[in-house]
Amino acid sequence: MFCRVRNNHKIYVPFSKSVTQKTTSNENSLQYCANIVRQHDYENYLATLLMTKALRSPTFVIRAFNAEVARVQDQTTDPQTAAMRLQFWNDAVNSIYQNKHLSNIPANPITQELYKVCLSYKLQRRYIERLISSRSSLLKTKYFKTMEDLEKYTENTVSTIYYLILGIAGVTNVHADHAASHLGKAQGIANILRSVHVSNYHKSILLPMDILMKNKISQESVLRGNDNENMRNVIFEVASRANSHLEKARSIDVPKITNQIFLPAIAVDKYLTKLQNANFNVFDKRLLYGSPTLPLSLYYKRLLNKY
Structure with a gap:
């Protein structure tokens, strides 16, 4: 059985014309993602803290995105409102994979960081979309x-979350x-x-x-x-x-x-x-x-x- 592990892990560096000018903004966005995971997915938050530095930040972004999508069904009992919120995330993912510039991505810390992670690690779109579509299906069947x-x-x-993190780890x-x-x-x-x-x-x-x-x-x-x-x-x-x-x-x-x-x-x-x-x-x-x-x-x- 073939086994290939790429050891040349990429350090998670945000796309920016001037990294030094946007370091504070980037750190704030990453901290926002970590806080979302800490508040709504605490056990995975603790586990993620123990990951190596190269994997920790992008993993927090993926888990923050998943936490926000998962919370939609808990935030409202109105199916139409829930569907609209999931559509926001669908539209954001479409923007990310249409290779739009960062300035065209919704001004949300999670979507902005997700854009950088998806492009940096070439994450498969079907996995990202699956996190949304599966929740959408459950809202209908219940x-x-x-x-x-x-x-x-x-x-x-x-x-699917683990598949994405494995992709980040190469x-x-x-x-x-x-x-x-x-x-x-x-x-x-x-x-x-x-x-x-x-x-x-x-x-x-x-x-x-x-x-x-x-x-x-x-x-x-x-x-x-x-x-x-x-x-x-x-x-x-x-x-x-x-x-x-x-x-x-x-x-x-x-x-x-x-x-x-x-x-x-x-x-x-x-x-x-x-x-x-x-x-x-x-x-x-x-x-x-x-x-x-x-x-x-x-x-x-x-x-x-x-x-």
Whole structure:
């Protein structure tokens, strides 16, 4: 099997006629992106902080873009308003890939930095657009019929992030892509489990309908937060699929540089363990709180260059 890792990593330098004149502006934009990730994607924020300098800044930009797109469905219950907001990001991506000058890109710190990252690392447009289109599709369907539908969604919304970061790192390796696919699915499924409370607030059920029906759990029961044996069986089955993907990702031999990219696996593992300790009661309020030992665990694994 061919494996190629380009070691001549490009340092992330913004496009500018005069770098020195715009250093402060660029730093402010990058800090804005990092703050968005810190506020809305904290566990990935911690993991990104531990990446090498060459990868850290562009990764924050990609994750900030994803955070803003993902938040659209949480910011409004009006489908039309949500669609308009997603259209803004679609238009911005179109501008980026039409090779327009930076001055023609929407004056938003994330879109401005995304422009520089996409051009610097020649990121594939289909991955960027996939992050938007998958959210747009979910706004229309509002639920997943099967576990396979949920896995496809997590592939498109989480695994895709890892594909983009691998592109930034210059990694072109089929094993790394395979691991990224499984890790993204594990993390995405865990995110769905963690968002049950938020989903209830929006009156939407994101647990797979086929598993709910098999265990005779109604949507109303989930919305009411009813904890019972059947509901725990649903959560056990969904969580088991996430754990299976996580174990598969960790079993794949990948280039050493990718270990830092896959550090979020630690947070996924901690949540699934916490859920198991709660006997798969997804409504247990203790699950709403992050792990106080996560920063130390991430740092330790980073020292070992493992995930």
